[in-house]
Amino acid sequence: MSPQHSLSEFVKAPQVSTAALHLEWHEVRRRVRRHRQVRVAGTVVAALVVAGVVAGLALRTPREPFAAGELAVAQETSRTLGLAEGSEVVVSPGGSLELAKADDTEVVFLLQRGRASFDVQKKPSRRFVVKADAVEVRVVGTKFTVQREGPQVEVSVQRGIVEVREGEVVKRLVAGEHWTRVAAPEPEERGEADEEDLSEPPSPTRSTPVRHKRNLRTSPNTAQTPAAPAATTGGTEPLPPLPTTTALPTPADHFAAAMSARAAGRDKEAILGFQQVCERWPSSAYAPMSAFEWGRLALDTEDDPRQAARAFERTLELATSASLIEDALARLTEAYARYDAGSCRRVQAEYLRRFPAGSHVRGVTKACPP
Amino acid sequence: VESPNAETTLVRAAIQGDAEALEQLFLRCAADLTAWVSRVVLGSADAQDIVQDTFVAAFTRLKTLRQPEAFRGWLRTIALTQVRRRFRKQRLLRRLGFADVEPVELESMVSEDAPPEVVTELRQVAGLLRKLPADEALALVLRRVEGYRLEEIAEQLGLSLATVKRRLAAAEQRFQALQEVQ
Numbered sequence: 001m002s003p004q005h006s007l008s009e010f011v012k013a014p015q016v017s018t019a020a021l022h023l024e025w026h027e028v029r030r031r032v033r034r035h036r037q038v039r040v041a042g043t044v045v046a047a048l049v050v051a052g053v054v055a056g057l058a059l060r061t062p063r064e065p066f067a068a069g070e071l072a073v074a075q076e077t078s079r080t081l082g083l084a085e086g087s088e089v090v091v092s093p094g095g096s097l098e099l100a101k102a103d104d105t106e107v108v109f110l111l112q113r114g115r116a117s118f119d120v121q122k123k124p125s126r127r128f129v130v131k132a133d134a135v136e137v138r139v140v141g142t143k144f145t146v147q148r149e150g151p152q153v154e155v156s157v158q159r160g161i162v163e164v165r166e167g168e169v170v171k172r173l174v175a176g177e178h179w180t181r182v183a184a185p186e187p188e189e190r191g192e193a194d195e196e197d198l199s200e201p202p203s204p205t206r207s208t209p210v211r212h213k214r215n216l217r218t219s220p221n222t223a224q225t226p227a228a229p230a231a232t233t234g235g236t237e238p239l240p241p242l243p244t245t246t247a248l249p250t251p252a253d254h255f256a257a258a259m260s261a262r263a264a265g266r267d268k269e270a271i272l273g274f275q276q277v278c279e280r281w282p283s284s285a286y287a288p289m290s291a292f293e294w295g296r297l298a299l300d301t302e303d304d305p306r307q308a309a310r311a312f313e314r315t316l317e318l319a320t321s322a323s324l325i326e327d328a329l330a331r332l333t334e335a336y337a338r339y340d341a342g343s344c345r346r347v348q349a350e351y352l353r354r355f356p357a358g359s360h361v362r363g364v365t366k367a368c369p370p
Numbered sequence: 371v372e373s374p375n376a377e378t379t380l381v382r383a384a385i386q387g388d389a390e391a392l393e394q395l396f397l398r399c400a401a402d403l404t405a406w407v408s409r410v411v412l413g414s415a416d417a418q419d420i421v422q423d424t425f426v427a428a429f430t431r432l433k434t435l436r437q438p439e440a441f442r443g444w445l446r447t448i449a450l451t452q453v454r455r456r457f458r459k460q461r462l463l464r465r466l467g468f469a470d471v472e473p474v475e476l477e478s479m480v481s482e483d484a485p486p487e488v489v490t491e492l493r494q495v496a497g498l499l500r501k502l503p504a505d506e507a508l509a510l511v512l513r514r515v516e517g518y519r520l521e522e523i524a525e526q527l528g529l530s531l532a533t534v535k536r537r538l539a540a541a542e543q544r545f546q547a548l549q550e551v552q
Contacts, residue, residue: 007492007515010484013405014417024422025396031426032392039430322390323397357376359398 018296019259019289022324026285063088068102074114083107086121087128100131115147120160135181136165142175155179251281255290262293267301278314288319292328299331305338326351330360333367344368381438384429396425399445407449410511412476412496416456424449450508450526457504464500494548502541509534510541 066072066081066089074091081089083102091097095114101107104126109116111132120128120139130137132148135155142160146153155164157173164171164179173179258273274297277290295311298304312332319325329351336344344367351364358364377398383391400421407424408417427448435444476496480489495514499507508527512518518526524534 007488007495008409008517010481010488011409011412011479011492011515012481013401014408014479016401016404021397021400024400024418025393028396028422028425028429029393031422032429035426035430321393323393 017259017293018327019255019293022289022292022321023285025321025323066099068099071096071098083121085123085126088119090117092116111146111148113148113150115145117143117145117158119143134166138163138165144173151181153181251277251284251286251290254280255286258290258293262297267297271297271302274311278318282318288315288321288324291315291318292324292331295328295331295335299335305335308335309340309343326355326358326360329354330358330364333364337367337369341369377441378439381432381435381441385432385435385438392429395441399442400425402442403445403449406446407453408479409515410450410453410508411456412479412492412499412511412515420449420452420456423452427452447526447528454504454508454527457499457507460500461504494545498541498545498548502544503537505529506537506541506544509538510545513538514545 063080063082064072066083072079072081072089072091073096074093076093078093078095079091081091081097083089083099085102085107087107089097089109092115095116096112097114097116098110098112099107100110106127106129109118109130111130116130118128118130118139120142128139130139130146132146132153133151135146135153137144137146137155139160139162142162143158144160144162145156145158147156148154155162155173156178157175159175161175162173164173166181171179254273254277258270258277261267261273262270271294274290274294277284278287278294281287291311291314295308295315298311299308302308309332312328312335315328316325316332319328329347333344333347333351336347348364348368351358352361355361377395380391380395380398384395403424404417404421407420411417411420424445428445435441437444476489476493480492484492491514495511499511502510505527509523512523512526513520520531520534520538523529523538524531527534529537
């Protein structure tokens with residue numbers, strides 16, 4: 001770009017320290033990795049969804065038309081039947097289902113035996129009824145299953161709401177609920193039956209006209225909710241008091257404080273802060289940068305090459321980032337050059353071996369005294 | 371002084387998936403980009419976030435870069451997209467009443483030897499940046515602060531020359547009006 005007239009020459013660039021750049025790099029690297037992981041996970045999920053849909057379509061049983069007056073008997077495999085109005089029925093093996101009526105106002109099935117699942121098209125203007133023995137299930141728009149083995153009838157609701165009627169008794173079942181009527185009640189269960197059960201009229205098909213209390217099965221989510229601990233549910237044991245803790249300083253706090261101290265010219269305080277970070281939290285992301293900043297201060301402002309060398313050696317112990325290792329080796333060469341020519345040449349050789357095309361090659365090559 | 375060839379080599383290595391090359395590229399380019407973005411948004415507060423967003427966006431679609439030698443220009447184009455997005459978001463939040471126009475702290479950014487008229491102009495541009503539509507604001511700052519030619523602005527913003535002229539004219543009109551008021 002070639003500016004014609006520019007105010008930019010009067011705008012100062014903010015100073016970005018090496019340590020701040022390294023911290024920034026950590027954050028950028030973390031976000032790039034996360035982005036890739038999310039992308040990979042999204043691709044896998046999309047592939048699974050596509051595979052599932054394809055498999056579902058491939059395995060889907062062909063839908064047979066089902067008209068009023070017809071009887072569908074499933075022998076060894078289930079049968080999928082479709083009504084002209086859009087609802088779908090799956091009759092399980094061994095099941096027998098009759099479509100007694102199907103017009104704009106009412107659809108009536110008679111389940112003679114076995115199991116049938118219904119996926120009902122929502123249509124408020126018509127009644128949708130499944131009769132199984134004396135039990136009648138009414139729905140508006142939902143998905144549910146009715147099973148009949150002789151006088152025993154079970155109703156399970158997968159979606160929406162259904163009404164189960166038996167004589168004058170009406171029960172509403174919502175998604176996830178299950179209702180069972182069995183033919184042969186245990187004697188003691190009569191005593192447990194509620195008034196409603198006792199008052200209901202006998203069914204002509206049952207030798208013992210007693211309906212069991214319905215077996216309501218809660219949805220899996222509710223069922224799996226773990227029991228709350230006694231202390232939180234009014235139990236006798238009170239919860240132990242929370243420990244009184246004061247906010248612990250983090251390496252980030254120490255690092256920021258040390259950077260502030262350095263910016264304010266309080267170099268010794270800054271050095272102490274950086275030392276604390278790399279000694280107290282050696283595995284934190286701030287430790288290698290702290291050791292490096294400590295070395296820079298010791299060398300550049302305190303004029304203490306021995307302390308600086310210790311700091312840069314510490315940086316090399318802690319650092320995993322190649323660029324920080326490169327910088328630390330270069331500065332370590334510089335520190336040793338001031339008091340230990342042998343160590344200087346050793347570190348110089350190490351730098352040139354590891355970073356032959358590094359950005360400090362020229363300075364490192366000239367650093368050591370002859 | 372960095373060698374352009376060395377940087378292109380790094381970009382090629384990074385495209386091939388070399389993690390160290392990515393880090394080297396960031397460390398080589400981040401300070402310059404931060405300085406440039408700070409001038410474009412006339413404030414350093416947002417610059418760091420924008421630079422970080424820019425590198426994340428760049429490194430996650432590095433394979434789409436056709437010319438490795440144009441890496442820095444490509445970074446600036448992505449950075450401008452991030453700046454534009456930020457300007458739009460801030461403007462929307464202000465319109466919805468969720469944010470106020472933040473005062474611009476120019477003192478720390480203007481060099482001590484800047485003539486008073488330059489300081490005044492910078493302050494006016496910075497004030498307008500927060501009020502103009504994003505593309506007008508960017509066209510204005512690239513022209514007034516960075517001194518780009520119209521063709522360069524069009525290229526950087528991915529707009530036609532005619533559109534840049536139109537937006538710049540609208541921005542300049544408001545800028546002149548502001549100068550007359552003051």
